[in-house]
Amino acid sequence: MEPAFRLDMLSADELAGQGVSLMPAATPPSVNQGLVLNGAQYAKARAGFLLSQQFSAYFEFLPTFNFDVDAACSFICGDSLVAGWFFKNSNINLNRLHYLIGAGGIYVDGPNYGAYWRQNQRNRLCACLESGLGVMYLNGVALVTANIAFTVTSSVYYYLGVRFDATSFFPGTFYDVQIYNRKLQPAEALQLTTVT
Numbered sequence: 001m002e003p004a005f006r007l008d009m010l011s012a013d014e015l016a017g018q019g020v021s022l023m024p025a026a027t028p029p030s031v032n033q034g035l036v037l038n039g040a041q042y043a044k045a046r047a048g049f050l051l052s053q054q055f056s057a058y059f060e061f062l063p064t065f066n067f068d069v070d071a072a073c074s075f076i077c078g079d080s081l082v083a084g085w086f087f088k089n090s091n092i093n094l095n096r097l098h099y100l101i102g103a104g105g106i107y108v109d110g111p112n113y114g115a116y117w118r119q120n121q122r123n124r125l126c127a128c129l130e131s132g133l134g135v136m137y138l139n140g141v142a143l144v145t146a147n148i149a150f151t152v153t154s155s156v157y158y159y160l161g162v163r164f165d166a167t168s169f170f171p172g173t174f175y176d177v178q179i180y181n182r183k184l185q186p187a188e189a190l191q192l193t194t195v196t
Contacts, residue, residue: 001188003058003178004049007160009035019046034062035160039171042162047078051152054130054183057086057099058192060122060176067110067117068095074168075125076177078155086127087168097136097143099127102150106134108143116141122175124193130183140194142186 008014012022012031021044022028029041059075070091077085082102089096095110106127116138117123126137134148160177161170184192 001180001184004181005045005047005158005177005179007035007043007045007174007177009033009174009176015043019048020044029161034173034175036173037161037170039169042169043160045158045160047155047158049179049181050154051084051179052181053152054181055152056126056128056180056182056184056189057084058124058126058176058178058180059086059174060124061170061172061174062122063117063119063170063172065171066119067114072163072168073170074159074161074163075170077159077163077168078153079157079164080153080155081164083153083155085163087163097125097138099129099134099136101129102153104148104150106136106144106146106148108136113138113141113143116143118195122195124195126184126189126193128184128189133183135186135189137189137193140190142190
């Protein structure tokens with residue numbers, strides 16, 4: 001179960017060695033056993049891989065906000081929305097956990113995942129996609145399965161904790177980020193996302 005892309009976030013030096021820039025340069029986020037973001041900071045990583053028609057995105061994170069906060073908070077975003085954007089949406093959009101790619105996407109509304117969301121505790125979130133099928137998992141629970149169609153557009157860069165246009169900042173800590181060039185099997189996704 002080897003990812004195509006994984007960030008080791010134990011220290012700023014290790015992130016820099018993996019081609020990651022901590023932004024903004026004047027007040028970069030701190031890194032100490034995780035990337036700590038204050039809601040105005042983010043990381044920019046050169047992708048170094050190409051997405052296929054199957055892929056999965058996994059995050060371990062500690063949010064300082066609850067699932068129903070009235071704000072859009074970005075986990076990861078490509079150079080454009082068609083290249084992929086994984087985020088939590090605002091109240092007007094039902095606090096959805098959403099993976100948007102191309103003209104399609106997979107999402108689950110806040111009331112359907114709120115019971116599994118862990119504010120101020122570590123969470124594990126995974127979206128497993130192929131054109132025609134997407135599944136999202138949160139903390140060991142399969143939240144939603146959707147029939148989606150998309151065409152993959154790979155990115156030169158990925159933005160962690162912000163949308164590509166410097167909006168939808170994420171306040172909290174990222175501990176692990178993994179991108180796979182295949183759709184993980186249910187047992188693999190459950191193993192990754194189950195909090196022990």
